[in-house]
Amino acid sequence: MDGFTARLLRHVRDQDAFGDVARRGAADPDRPEEPDRLETFTAHLERAHATPYAPAPGAPAELLAQLRAHRSAERWVPAFEGEWAAAPEESRRTFSLTTLYEVVHVWQARLASAPAADAFVASGRDENGFVDMAELRGRLRR
Secondary structure, eight states: OOSHHHHHHTTTTOSSHHHHHHHHHHHOTTOOOSSOSHHHHHHHHHHTTOOOOOOOTTHHHHHHHHHHHSTTHHHHHHHHHHHHHHHHHHHHHHTOSHHHHHHHHHHHHHHHHHHHHHHHHHTTOOOTTOOOHHHHHHHHHO
8 A cells, every 4th residue: 555545554653643643544444445545535534524623722813813914804804703703602502613613714714815816806807707606506406
């Protein structure tokens, strides 16, 4: 066996976070063996309802500070604060921290992709011909 699985299993004796992941992977009776591709493992984790990785303890506060410093702070800070405030209730309802994690992950991604989005808008490219993804998903569900 070669690839990700083989590399992962070589670390089962490591006494760190990667070793923890390796031991859990080795102990998983449903761990995919082949094909050794990202899509295979992603599908496996989604079927198992795996919780996304936990953000660092200070990540929400750090993220909020970054959002406050961003040029879109007037819109983004209230939106983040609203989602963050709603997340604990959803977590209590579902007995899962996933919602809290997802709020942080989504806003980290928005912040990270903002320079690329700004560059696209500044380039003057016309985006009027694009289809709204929400509309497209609605068509596909019918």
